[in-house]
Amino acid sequence: MTTTNTNPLHKALYRILRPLARLLLRNGIPFSEFADLVKRAYVEAALEDFTDGRRKPTDSRAAVMTGLTRKEVKRQRDLLAGEHSGSDGRSHANRASRVVSGWVRDGAFQAADGQPAMLSFEGDGSFTELVRKYSGDMPPRAVLDELFRVGVVSADEQTGKLYLQKRAYVPTGDSEEMLQIFGEDVSDLVATIDHNLTDSQPGRAPLFQRTLTYDNIPPEVIVRWQQFAAEKSQRLLEELDQWLAPYDQDLSQSSANHSGERVRTGVGVFYFEDPIQARSAADSTLSDDHHQPKSLAGDPNESGIH
Structure with a gap:
């Protein structure tokens, strides 16, 4: 197996999984439960996202693609059928x-x-x-x-x-609504990245994906930056909402000029902050001997819009 340190996709996945593992542990989700959900996601992706245009993959083909047994594929497919039949689609x-x-x-x-x-x-x-x-x-x-x-x-x-008092509904804590928003937001971001990595149709522009990052900002600036970023981001989202909402067929109550088909679309904005610790000599030795990730402090590639 290729190690996490040499495979770029493994490196990216580890950066995704590290904060996810923290959230799972905080909410009492053991690894076995997480692993079962991963199996289910693998099976659903194999069955739904890799059709040949005529028919869906069989359990046997899904087993080959995922590395799971046909018995496990069928078990997960049955679980998925039960989940989808009870979903009302609107939270x-x-x-x-x-x-x-x-x-x-x-x-x-x-x-x-x-x-x-x-x-x-x-x-x-x-x-x-x-x-x-x-x-x-x-x-x-x-x-x-x-x-x-x-x-x-x-x-x-x-x-x-x-x-x-606030111009947006944001649930608090690890409530059911907040966790659902978490799932939707992360799923949408990963789907956009996957699209941009794999869709190479001529003349088709990638989906918009940008990040602003600086990694050497003094702590005393952070409170003002949080407030400034939140105010500007809220204004941008309200402006985009003002443009897009009139086209929503549920809100406009009219579909006379439309095909009747539906597309889910949107723009996500999020703030992030991660204190960077200066590495000691001991930390440096650990990095060399045990392949620990190096500190990103001072890395010019981490600055600006990308």
């Missing part, structure tokens, strides 16, 4: 996010200055109408309780009207 987090986005963007729920208006719970132009327009059959009280819980919405003490 509570997605619905709450639509409500907040509508409040920020829709002129019917804005004040004269274009900012999100203070809303009564019921009546014309109320929070209840907002939920019905952007969240379908979700009970308005349940949506409001969730937005209260995460600090997105508050109620005015004198009038009782509701107002936005």
Whole structure:
């Protein structure tokens, strides 16, 4: 087997798996459980992503591709069939996010200055109408309780009207909604990278993928940088939302000018921060003897937009 230090894909995978392992351990997921999920993902990818245009791969071909036995492939395929039959395709987090986005963007729920208006719970132009327009059959009280819980919405003490404290719905902690967003975000990023690595159709541009990184920033700058990056990123996402939302067939309630087919698309923005420790002589010796990853501090390849 090729070692992690010589195979570029292995190196990239290790960098992905290291923080993932930390999250799994924090949430009490043992390796055996993770390994079973990996088997399931291998089987689903083999069966769904490698068709020849006429029919899906057989269990035997999936076994050859994945290195699993045909018995294990069938077991995982049966598990996948049960999971897909019970999926409703739309999460509570997605619905709450639509409500907040509508409040920020829709002129019917804005004040004269274009900012999100203070809303009564019921009546014309109320929070209840907002939920019905952007969240379908979700009970308005349940949506409001969730937005209260995460600090997105508050109620005015004198009038009782509701107002936005944050312009985006972001669940807190390791909640079910936050973990679902984690799965979606990481999956979308990996899918974009995979597309850019493998899709070489002539005349077709790669999907947009950029990162801004500097690795020698003094700690006293970080708080100001966090605030600046968050404000600019939020403004960018709201501008993109303003452009794309009118084309959403669920929100526009009209598909007369469209084919009826559906495409899921979007743009993701995330902030990262990783303190870099200066290596001691002992650390340097460990790196040489035991093939530990070297510190990236001062690496010019880690600076700028790439």
